[in-house]
Amino acid sequence: MAAFPRPAAALIAGSLLGFALSAQAQQPPLKLGVIVAATGPAAALGTAARSGALLAQKQLNAAGGRQVQLLLRDDATNPDTALTHANELVRGEKVDVVIALTTTASSIAVGGVTSAGPTPQISLSGIGATIERERKCVVHLAWSQDVNAKAFLGYARSADLKKMGVLYDSAWGTLVYNELKRHAPAYGIELVGAEKFEQGATEATTQAAKLKAARPDVVAVIANTAVPYRDLRRLQMTQPIIGAATAASYEAVNAMGAAADNIVLPEYIVSESPTARQKPFVEMYRKEYGVLPKGPALIGWDAVQIASELVRRAGPNATGAQLCGAIRSKFQGVSYEYDFAADDLNGLRPSQLVFSKLVGGKFVPVDVRIAD
Numbered sequence: 001m002a003a004f005p006r007p008a009a010a011l012i013a014g015s016l017l018g019f020a021l022s023a024q025a026q027q028p029p030l031k032l033g034v035i036v037a038a039t040g041p042a043a044a045l046g047t048a049a050r051s052g053a054l055l056a057q058k059q060l061n062a063a064g065g066r067q068v069q070l071l072l073r074d075d076a077t078n079p080d081t082a083l084t085h086a087n088e089l090v091r092g093e094k095v096d097v098v099i100a101l102t103t104t105a106s107s108i109a110v111g112g113v114t115s116a117g118p119t120p121q122i123s124l125s126g127i128g129a130t131i132e133r134e135r136k137c138v139v140h141l142a143w144s145q146d147v148n149a150k151a152f153l154g155y156a157r158s159a160d161l162k163k164m165g166v167l168y169d170s171a172w173g174t175l176v177y178n179e180l181k182r183h184a185p186a187y188g189i190e191l192v193g194a195e196k197f198e199q200g201a202t203e204a205t206t207q208a209a210k211l212k213a214a215r216p217d218v219v220a221v222i223a224n225t226a227v228p229y230r231d232l233r234r235l236q237m238t239q240p241i242i243g244a245a246t247a248a249s250y251e252a253v254n255a256m257g258a259a260a261d262n263i264v265l266p267e268y269i270v271s272e273s274p275t276a277r278q279k280p281f282v283e284m285y286r287k288e289y290g291v292l293p294k295g296p297a298l299i300g301w302d303a304v305q306i307a308s309e310l311v312r313r314a315g316p317n318a319t320g321a322q323l324c325g326a327i328r329s330k331f332q333g334v335s336y337e338y339d340f341a342a343d344d345l346n347g348l349r350p351s352q353l354v355f356s357k358l359v360g361g362k363f364v365p366v367d368v369r370i371a372d
Helices: 006-026 043-062 079-092 104-116 129-134 145-158 172-187 205-213 227-234 250-259 279-289 295-314 320-326
Strands: 030-036 068-074 097-101 121-123 138-140 163-169 190-197 218-222 263-267 330-332 337-339 354-359 362-366
Touching: 030 043, 030 079, 030 295, 043 068, 043 097, 043 250, 043 279, 043 295, 068 079, 068 295, 079 097, 079 104, 097 104, 097 295, 104 121, 104 138, 104 172, 121 295, 129 138, 145 163, 145 172, 145 218, 145 263, 163 172, 163 205, 163 227, 172 190, 172 218, 190 205, 205 227, 218 227, 227 250, 263 362, 279 295, 295 320, 295 330
Parallel strands: 030 068, 030 097, 097 121, 121 138, 163 190, 163 218
Antiparallel strands: 263 354, 330 337, 354 362
């Protein structure tokens, strides 16, 4: 059989691609229900993640394939509100995928609805491998509680800071703190004080004062709000603070105000010094919003891209159960390859962590590497 001349072959290939894109564009829009903590204590986290999700939608729709529709809902950092939205999106709107760009408590509430659907749920926050193994439709993009704990401990050990105080919230912070207690002895770190505050609290002064009295070398803050950072600095604590990755955003820095100084943060992306793989996303985000993206924005982007890729792989007529089955595999993100079939259900490791330090409200890369 004679081969087509190269120009003809290229023309045919281009025509076939154009036909495929046209066919995809004629399909009903991919409906993604996006629950965001756009207001309330975790608003800095949620609004940044929402910006990333909206940019991913714009990029996918401009590419000319199947269009993506985002049904955005604000849970106000309230699990009950998140549950109401999840019911409406899954049972009323019949979305293809739910994306939970919100807190752990809200993600857990949403998971009860999506598992029953069944509807795939891509969450920012991990709700624990034990629960996620049972809720087979739920995956998460943020580091596991185990990796988060090792980020705090690994940095402290690298800086020879041996006495750690911990200020943590009553939701996600408690899960990470439990891992911190488990791993601390292996890192040679003594936990000299640990204080918990309610996730929705507007102040944590009493807890911060108790930590100050314990005289730690370093303070770990495990929370999604600016409250604990402000209260620690208000008490004039001068010890280094290691914050959670969820605080690594310009929205969080603005909320911290003058407290946003001398805080070390593990990051998903140091946009001030991006890798070659990260540069296209960083430049697209900066062009769209006029600021650099940080971790929450990256996760919002990745969540929408993964949802689109999931449906593409499974096929336009896949059922919810089939989509849930297909999600337990590998997907590319801006900074990482996620493996939702790994033991911790996203496959991210401590050695992949990067760190920055807030200096005068600016993120400065810190050359610290920790082992798995």
